Amino acid sequence: MAKHPFSVALATARTTAVGLVTTGLMAGAAWGDTNSDQSNDNDTGQGAEQITETTIEEGDALPEELPEVLKGLTERGVQIVNKLESPGELEAYAAIAQQQPLAVYLTPDKKHVIIGTMMDEEGMDVTSEALEEATVAPWTEQTWQALSDSTWVADGKDDAERIIYMFTDPNCPFCHKFWKQARPWVEAGKVQIRHILVAVLTDSSEGKAAALLDSDDPAQALLDHEQAGPQAGIEPIDDIPESLAEDISANTELMDALHIEGTPGIFYFDDSEQLQVQRGAPLDDQLTDILGEAP
Numbered sequence: 001m002a003k004h005p006f007s008v009a010l011a012t013a014r015t016t017a018v019g020l021v022t023t024g025l026m027a028g029a030a031w032g033d034t035n036s037d038q039s040n041d042n043d044t045g046q047g048a049e050q051i052t053e054t055t056i057e058e059g060d061a062l063p064e065e066l067p068e069v070l071k072g073l074t075e076r077g078v079q080i081v082n083k084l085e086s087p088g089e090l091e092a093y094a095a096i097a098q099q100q101p102l103a104v105y106l107t108p109d110k111k112h113v114i115i116g117t118m119m120d121e122e123g124m125d126v127t128s129e130a131l132e133e134a135t136v137a138p139w140t141e142q143t144w145q146a147l148s149d150s151t152w153v154a155d156g157k158d159d160a161e162r163i164i165y166m167f168t169d170p171n172c173p174f175c176h177k178f179w180k181q182a183r184p185w186v187e188a189g190k191v192q193i194r195h196i197l198v199a200v201l202t203d204s205s206e207g208k209a210a211a212l213l214d215s216d217d218p219a220q221a222l223l224d225h226e227q228a229g230p231q232a233g234i235e236p237i238d239d240i241p242e243s244l245a246e247d248i249s250a251n252t253e254l255m256d257a258l259h260i261e262g263t264p265g266i267f268y269f270d271d272s273e274q275l276q277v278q279r280g281a282p283l284d285d286q287l288t289d290i291l292g293e294a295p
Contacts (some may be wrong), residue, residue: 094134115198156192188295
């Protein structure tokens with residue numbers, strides 16, 4: 001079973017946030033807004049359904065009026081999602097910034113925040129479990145929605161019982177490997193793979209991604225490309241329309257934001273309805289974890 005990606009994000013946040021103290025409205029300036037404002041009006045997969053694969057439960061209610069210093073964080077792209085249970089006398093909040101969970105501690109004067117890890121006298125992190133519990137549901141919803149709102153090409157039936165998102169470079173041999181591995185599930189109508197096209201491998205990747213998106217039937221173009229193989233498939237276009245270049249760039253930025261360092265990056269819900277990520281082509285014995293019961 002793939003390691004839960006939220007645990008990776010939490011560990012990253014714990015490492016990078018230790019000792020970070022921000023004061024007044026300078027707090028949060030290092031983070032930008034992660035919400036997408038791109039239009040969803042083409043036939044290549046933008047504007048998909050809201051998240052349905054997991055139940056989002058509300059945590060502890062936030063106060064009706066946040067302190068000004070917390071408002072300053074939200075104005076800089078930090079989402080305050082729940083109050084956070086923590087020892088000591090500091091008021092604590094669970095937050096998410098650039099797909100990273102953060103513990104935010106409010107000082108008694110309510111004019112300053114401390115962002116980082118609280119440890120006890122034995123050097124143990126005392127809030128990580130509470131932070132994960134408070135943020136995993138909104139983190140899951142945000143991540144799945146960001147994938148849904150990206151520009152993708154569907155491989156498989158629209159009424160498939162399982163949806164998978166996959167960051168795909170048209171020149172990627174490991175993406176092609178997973179495409180072949182998934183054929184029985186896709187052809188049986190059990191799985192739809194939504195290929196989020198990126199350009200990260202070679203100079204021709206962007207031109208090939210643009211050619212797939214610009215075709216009359218992107219799904220058929222993707223099928224033809226994969227059947228031929230990455231090196232013998234679609235020809236790149238040289239004069240890439242600005243809108244397509246922006247879509248491909250936005251996909252690549254999303255891939256970076258989700259800490260996917262190479263292709264394929266495969267996002268799926270496991271049998272426990274937890275969002276998982278597979279980095280790289282899976283082994284054969286991992287396929288049922290990702291794709292479900294074999295047809």
